[in-house]
Amino acid sequence: MSINWITLFQRIVSKAVGIQNRIDINQPPPIVFWTPAEITTAFWLDAADANNITVSSGKVSQWSDKSGNSRHATQGTADNQPAYVTGALNGLPVLSFDGSNDEMAIANMTDVTNFAFHVVLTITNTGDNGAVLTICNGDAHPNDPRRVRMLQMYTTLQFGASGSAGDAISPDTTQDEYNLFQWRQESGVTYRFNGDESAGIVYPASQSNGPKYALGSDGYARGWFNIAEIVATPTFSSGNTEKIEGYLAWKWGLEDNLPVDHPYKTHRPRSDW
Numbered sequence: 161m162s163i164n165w166i167t168l169f170q171r172i173v174s175k176a177v178g179i180q181n182r183i184d185i186n187q188p189p190p191i192v193f194w195t196p197a198e199i200t201t202a203f204w205l206d207a208a209d210a211n212n213i214t215v216s217s218g219k220v221s222q223w224s225d226k227s228g229n230s231r232h233a234t235q236g237t238a239d240n241q242p243a244y245v246t247g248a249l250n251g252l253p254v255l256s257f258d259g260s261n262d263e264m265a266i267a268n269m270t271d272v273t274n275f276a277f278h279v280v281l282t283i284t285n286t287g288d289n290g291a292v293l294t295i296c297n298g299d300a301h302p303n304d305p306r307r308v309r310m311l312q313m314y315t316t317l318q319f320g321a322s323g324s325a326g327d328a329i330s331p332d333t334t335q336d337e338y339n340l341f342q343w344r345q346e347s348g349v350t351y352r353f354n355g356d357e358s359a360g361i362v363y364p365a366s367q368s369n370g371p372k373y374a375l376g377s378d379g380y381a382r383g384w385f386n387i388a389e390i391v392a393t394p395t396f397s398s399g400n401t402e403k404i405e406g407y408l409a410w411k412w413g414l415e416d417n418l419p420v421d422h423p424y425k426t427h428r429p430r431s432d433w
Contacts, residue, residue, distance in 0.1 A: 194429035195407055196391050199400055201227040202275055203266075203392035207244075208252040208411070215244045220255055223264065223375075227392075233264035233375050242376065249280075249338055249388050250413030259290055259384030263376035269295055276344040276396040278404045279310070280412050285384035286315045286335045292385055294378040310343070312383040319343040319351050338388065340405060340414055344396045354417040355405045388412050403429045 196204060204226040206212060212224035219241035225231040235241045240263060243256040257263070281292065293310040311318040317330040319341070330353050333339055342352040350357070376382050389412070391404050406424025409415045418425045 189432070192431040193407075194403055194431045196393075196404060197226075198431060199403075200394060201391060202229060202394040203227055203231045203269070203277075203390065205233060205390045207254050207388050213244065213253075218244055220244050220264075223255065229268060231266055231268050233266050235262075235264045245386065248386060250411070252388070252412065254386045254388045256284070256386045257292075257376040257383055259285055259288060259382050261382065263374050263382060266295070266373040266375065269373040274344070274395050276342065276393045276401060277310070278340070278342045278391045278393075278401065278408060280338060280340055280388040280408050280414065281385050282336055282338040283312050283315070283317070283333055283383075283385050284336060286333075288312075288384055289314055290381035290383035291374070291376065291378035292317070292383045292387070293390075294374050310341075311378070312385060317341060336386075338386075338412065338414060340408055340412075340417060342401060342405065350396075352401070352405075354414070354419070355402070355409070355422045356419045 205223050206226055207223075209226065212226055213220060214222040214224075217238075219238055220243070221235055221238075221241055223233040225233075240261045242262045242264065243258070244253060245256050246253045248254040248256075277293070279293070289312050291310070292312055315332045315335075317333065319330075330339075330341065330351070340354050342355075344350050375387070376385075389408060391408070393400055393404070402423050405418065405422070406427075406429040409418050409424065410428035415425065415428075
């Protein structure tokens with residue numbers, strides 16, 4: 161009896177394809193990790209996204225806003241531009257502000273009412289102080305929620321409306337040790353340190369005049385810091401804040417900093433959950 165090798169080959173291939181199809185059907189769906197792109201953001205600067213960083217000779221002239229609101233951070237003078245430091249945190253790049261003359265102006269940032277800010281950064285000189293983020297509409301009343309400031313105060317970071325008695329100050333931090341900060345203006349300042357809302361204490365801040373919308377300066381003093389990412393939402397949501405904290409912590413290698421009861425202590429947030 162002769163063998164039809166072509167027919168036999170076709171049968172083998174057909175069976176193999178059928179087996180593969182059954183295997184594919186039984187495979188679990190791919191894991192999709194959550195990012196802030198799935199919610200409405202008001203302001204989003206990401207040092208790890210090369211498509212949104214303009215770098216020349218190791219200096220950053222524009223850090224583009226990923227929120228779609230064109231709140232870009234820019235600096236046209238090369239000597240005043242922050243440095244772009246590759247592989248600085250969890251293998252990813254950060255921007256480094258030298259505390260001397262580095263600062264970036266932020267566009268379209270005149271109203272931040274109810275914004276919730278989430279920031280990954282480290283202080284690089286605990287022997288000095290200066291501004292990290294300033295959003296100030298002229299000489300507005302210091303309790304005006306459109307007036308927001310994040311200050312480096314030696315070993316701590318201070319958050320608030322620059323003059324209100326309800327400002328918050330972080331626990332002491334270690335130079336060159338990155339942490340996750342979140343704060344928002346409500347009936348005062350509500351603040352979280354590495355996912356823990358009980359960490360801050362009330363502290364009276366000094367007032368600064370404006371207008372000023374900038375990274376690295378408040379018009380008086382410049383901060384010494386490296387910054388990895390800022391995500392601001394137009395309103396506060398505890399669920400979104402915890403997801404943003406989880407996203408930032410796992411992306412930048414800071415998951416060990418989260419408290420043991422944080423919902424994303426053991427895993428990064430996923431879109432399919």
